[in-house]
Each structure stands twice: as C-alpha cells, then as structure tokens.
Amino acid sequence: MRNIFKNITETQLWKSIFRHGYEDTPRNRALQILGNVFLHLHPVRITRLGVKLKHTWCMGGITFLLFIILTITGVLLMFYYRPAVEHAYWDMKDLEFVVRFGLLLRNIHRWAAHLMVITIMLHMFRVFMTGSYKPPREFNWVLGVILLVLTLLLSFTGYLLPWDQLGFWAITVGTNMARSAPVIGHEGPLGELVGTTAYNDLRFALLGGSQVGANALLRAYVWHCIGIPIIAIVFMAVHFWRVRKDGGISGPL
C-alpha cells in the first residue's frame, strides 16, 4: 500500500501538480498558502484576532462567497434565459416547470442575492464598529462603499429580468427616481433650463427609452450579467489587495 502511494506521489505528473507534501510542518503550512493561487490571497501568517469570528463576523468573506455562488448559478441561468420581451417571462416559466432543478437554481440565485445585500451591509457595520476604516485603511473603505453601491445595482438590474409584474413595477418605481434628478432628469429642478426632456435625460439612458420596455430589459440584462460584474471584479481585486497592503486584517495598532 505504502509502495503504491509512493509510486504515485513520486511521478512527474503528481509532482508537477502538487508542489509539496502533506506532512504537518511549518514549511508545508506556509507552502499550502503560497503555492495555491486561490489561497494566496491570504497572508501566510495572521494575527490571532484576525482569525476570530467574533472580531470579523466573516461577513466580507461570506459576501465574496455569495458573489461566487451567484456567478455560478447566474451563468447556468443564462443558458435558459433570453432577454427579449416575448421570451423572458416564458423562459422563467420553463425554468420553473420544465428545466430539471431549474426552480432550485433560480431560488438559490435569488436568495443568495438578497443575502448578499444583507451581509455586505453587516460587513460595513462591522468595519465601522471596529474603526477599521481609520488610517491607513481610509481608501479601502471608499472602495468598499463603491462595492456596496455596485452590489445594490447588481441586485436592482436583476430584479427586472423575470419580466413579471413584481420586477416590472419595481424597476418602474426605481427608475422614476432618475427622472427627478436635478439638471439631468427632466422632472427635476433646473432640468428644463438646460433642455432636458423625457428623451434625453438620465432615465432615458438607463432604460434605453422613455418607459420600461424591450430596450430596458436588454440593458438590465447586459449590465447585470456582464457590465457590473466586470466592474465589481476589478474593484474587488483592488479591495482584497488593499487589505493586505494596508496592514492586513484590522486589529489594535
């Protein structure tokens, strides 16, 4: 048995994939983090406080995990969904009744999205309550606020996609706000002075029209599946990198 194991672990193939053994030595513990592209987001060594759940609540980590879950389920949903007015709603029905585990897939996506909004708010609350935005971490807090806004926008654009009454009117109510923005909204103060109309204002840009229709559905879809995720990934990369560069996970100075 030991010989078979040895024969396998000493092949060129095995060694090319796994760079170190599994014996529990300090060296291997360090290599486990350093030699793994995913784990090496972490430092090799971390303060005792940084490991404690009562200090971090793990809310940032859970938010990131939910983003990954949402990406995976989202890609799977994209196989079954067409962002066109005549198909969108019926594709949702198919997901519910025809596609195997389709309903479960959609449920996971929706509840994970709600949960992500909750956990990102609690992450912000924790960071505030521990004063972790104070120097040298000021800028990472700013990035965090941007990520919070992006998360809300991701959730908001996804709301329209089922093309049912719930999403349609929620988006109508939500984007109506844009029409009242000062200057760039046609019903907002000063809008008329600079020539803003219902056909060139902020709401028009968001919806690709003066009301929620086919263009709005397509725009929501593209922003939801491609535009905002790409922007969010860039900001996340910087956010995580800055955690390391700004002195690691927060703790008493």
Place this chain on the structure above:
Amino acid sequence: MENLLKILSKPDNVAIIIMMVMVGFFGFFAFFQAFKNDRKKASAKEEKNKFEKEKIHTWPYLARKEFLVAILVVIVLLAWSIFVDAPLEEHSNPNLTPNPAKAPWYFLGLQELLVYFDPWIAGAIIPLLIIVGLMLIPYIDINPRGNGYFSFAERKFEILIFCFGFLVLWISLIIIGVFMRGPGWLWFWPWQEWDPSRVVAEINVDLTQLFGVNSRSTPGFLMGGSIIILYFSVGMIMLYLYLRKKKPNLLHKLGLTRYLISSFLLWSMIGIAIKIIMRLTLNIKYIWVTPWFNI
C-alpha cells in the same frame, strides 16, 4: 393580524425577516463586545493585545474556519431555496399598476422618503449624500483611537451618529416601507387590513402657513428660504462655538474644511429626521416653496 401573516409569508419578505434578525443580533453583539472591551483594565488590555497580535499560521487556523463557514452558508442557502420558492407573478403589464407598487426592499427606505420629500431630494440628493458621506467618513473622522477593535467609550460620538443613520434611518425606514405601507402608500398597522379603498383626509400645509404666511407669495418664499438657511448656518455656527469652548484641540485638528463638510452632513441627516417628524405630526409638506424647487 391575518394581513401581517400574509405580508410576512411573502417569499421575498423572508429575506427581510432574516435581515431584521441578523441586524438585531449583530447590532447587539457589536455593542456587547464594545462595552466588554471598554470595561477591561488598561493593563489587562495591553496583555491581551499582545497575545492577539501574535501571528499564527493561516493554514490551518483561518482556512479551516473559512471552509466551515462556506459549507454552513451553502447548507443554509440550499435549505432556504428548497423550502421557499422565488416569486414569479403574472406577466408584466404596463397597463395594470399594482397598488402599492414597491421598489426592491433595499430601496424602500428611499421610497418611504418620498412621503416626506420631493423626488429630487429623496431619489437623487439623499442617495448622493449617503454615498458621498459614507466615503468621506475616514477623512472627516480624525479620532485616532479605537482603530481595529470594538470600542464605544473611545468613539462615542462617531458610533452614535453612524448607528442613527444606519439603524434608525436606513433599516427602520425599510421596515416601515415593507410592513406599514399599503395601498396608496398609506400607513397601515400590522393588525389592519390593507383596504385599497381607504381614504385618509390629510390636509398638508407648508410650514409658513402655520404662521399665516402664504408659502407661494414672496414673503413666504423669503421666510421659507431663511428658515432653511438659518437652520444650517445657525446649526453650524452653534456647533462651532460649542466645540471651540469645550474641545478647542479637536476643532483645531479638524480644520475648517473638515468641520464645514462634517457639520453640513450632520445637520442634513438631522434635518431629514426633523422633516419626517414634522410631516408625521404637523402634516408639513414644504418648508420652502420656490418656482424651481420645493424643500
């Protein structure tokens, strides 16, 4: 009561129940830890800090916790998804407006503000102030203490302000928007039936009308404008004088720019709360009416 159960059992509102439970728990937990840290004697704190600053290996001490949390979250999410189905209502119909038509739950706080403010304030200015204000926090808070651990005693003022904004204004307005607002965006208590034909005869007045001045006349315009301007300028000057007397060092360190920005944001936030209370108790619609905008 039946109506409350109906709202509670709406699938999307499960998320809001979870939010209320989690915010309640973590809100309590944060203060619990803050007070616990504050109670500790200085020497014991020093000792503990030293211990906690010691470094240990990420693998396995952190990695194993992360994997466990990930498994737990996935289990909870799967269970939630198995037992509660995501809502799918009828096909969208631009000709059939539901009553009430509500935005997604996390924006209901802003939608609720529409009762108290015109859309350009509730939907554009206030969100902008929230986002910019949040981003500015690290730059206007110059208190170096309480960096990296829970504490209340070392930063009472900051924490009170933030919790007022987050818990009172943001979270509770969401809860009101979800549970208390029925057809016509009228206020319904949880035990009241949502009656779409209900009419509430409220006569909204502008603040200047309480003093017998027509808000749409020139004197009304001048009076309303001066109330707003006086509110901000007196508030900012009084706070300045107070700080100069009581905490001159703080004011000196803060500098004029930081003071102006932070006191403006502070008085705006308090102003929102004041307007909400005035609308709910005195039916005040506008404070300042101008031909271009109303506040």
